[in-house]
Amino acid sequence: MTSHPARDAVWLADLGDRLARAGFRLLGRFEPAPDDGMPDARAGHAARAVFVVGSLSNALFEIFARSPEAADGLPDPLDRFTRRVLTRLAESEGLGIVFPFEGPPYHPFQRWTLRAGSFSRSPMGVLAHRTFGPWAGLRAALLSPEPLAVPAASPADGPCPTCSDMPCMSACPAGALSQAGYDVPRCLAYLRANPTAPCHAGCLARHACPFGRAHAQSAQAGSFHMRSFLS
Template identity: 55%
Template sequence: MDLARATRLSKALARARFIALGGFHPEPEDRVPPCGSTLRPTRTLLLIGSAGSALFDAFSASPEASDGKPDPLDRYTARLLRDIADEFGFTPVFPFDGPPWHPFQAWAMRAGSFSPSPVGVLCHATFGPWAAFRAAFLSPERFGTFEANGAPGPCPSCEGKPCIAACPADALSLEAGYDVPRCREHLKANRDATCHTGCLARRACPIGREFAQTERHAGFHMKAFCG
C-alpha cells in the first residue's frame, strides 16, 4: 500500500468515525483467517476501532439506531466498514462474527501498545481503556512496518492502580482480575448507581481521559451489559 492509498484509507475511516489501531503480518499461531472467498493467505492485518463517543454519536442518527432490531451498533458498524473494505480491497472480519469467534484481544496485543487491565478491557497507550475493536481488515498484500509491534501498554507501569479502588462493587483485584458476576449483581441491586452511566473504575484510569465515553454512550453499553 503506497502513501497515497494509505492516506485515502485513513481519511475514509475518519469520515466514518473509525481509527486504525495498528496492524501486523500474521504468523500461523495468530489464527488469522484467509482473505474472503479467494482463501488467499492473509499477509497483513489492520485492526480497526474507535475511541471516545464520536462513532456512537454518528450511529445515534442512523436508521439502525431506531429500527428496533437487535444489535443496532454492530449492524451499523458492519454496514460502514464493509463499504470501506470493499473500496480498498480488504476482507473485513468482526468481533461479533461467530462462532467461531475471532481472537481480537490477542490480535491487539500482537499489534502493540495495549496491555491487559484490571477492568477487563485492554488499555491502550494513547486511548486508555476507551479503544474499542470494531473490525479487522485482512489483505493478501504485505505492507506496512508497524513499529509498535510488541510495544507494551500502560498498565504494568501504572502506579497505584486507581481503577481498583474506584470500583464500588469491589469487583476488581490484581489477584483475581475482574469479577463479572459481582459487577452485574451490584448494578442490578443498585438501579440508581452512578455506574449505570459509566464504569467508575474505567473512568478512574489516568490514560486517555479525553476519550472517555459520554454518559449517554456508556449508558447504552451498560444497559446491554445488565440485560
C-alpha cells in the first residue's frame, strides 16, 4: 500500500501551496457528518476530512488561458482543465475527489461549503465569502480517508447577513434578483435580448457587492464565464 504524508499542519500548508501554483485555492475544510451525503474517499474508506477547493477568477484564468483545454475548441474547457489538474493532485496525495459539475445528480457543494465556514448564501445564487465576496468559485472537494491532525477553527459567518443595503438587488438590469431569489430564465432572456449589455463582461450584481471588491473578475475572465453561462 502506498504511504502518504501525515495530514498535519505542514501537509495542509503544502496542499495550499500546490493548489495556488495551479491557480486554485483551499477555501476551507470540515469533518463530514453522516447527513452530509459524502461519498467515500476511496472504495470502502469513508471520508474523514473534506477540503473545499475553489478559485478566484483572475488567478485561475491566467493559468487556464495557457492550457491545452483553453485552445482545443471543445466544450467545457475550464471544467476539463479543472478535472485534469486536480485529479492528478488528488491521486498524488491519496485523496478522493468530486466536482460540482458532475451530475446529475449533483453533489450539494453549496451545503458542504457552508459547513467549512466564512461563506453565506447571497441573493445572487452564489455563495459570498467574508474576504472574497461573490468571487470565489467552487471547483472541487478533496476527500481524505485519514483525519486531519489539526483542529478546525470555529466556522466564521459569511458577509450577507450583515448587509442591509443589498446593492446587488438593484444593480441587476434584468430585474432577475428579488427576495424570492435569483430568476435564472429572466437573466438569460435579458442577456440574449441585449447582446451589447455591460453584463456580458461580468455580472453587474456581483460587481455591486461591497465585499471582496479587490478580487472582482477582470472583463476578460468575466466575458469567458458569461459566454459559458449562455452556451
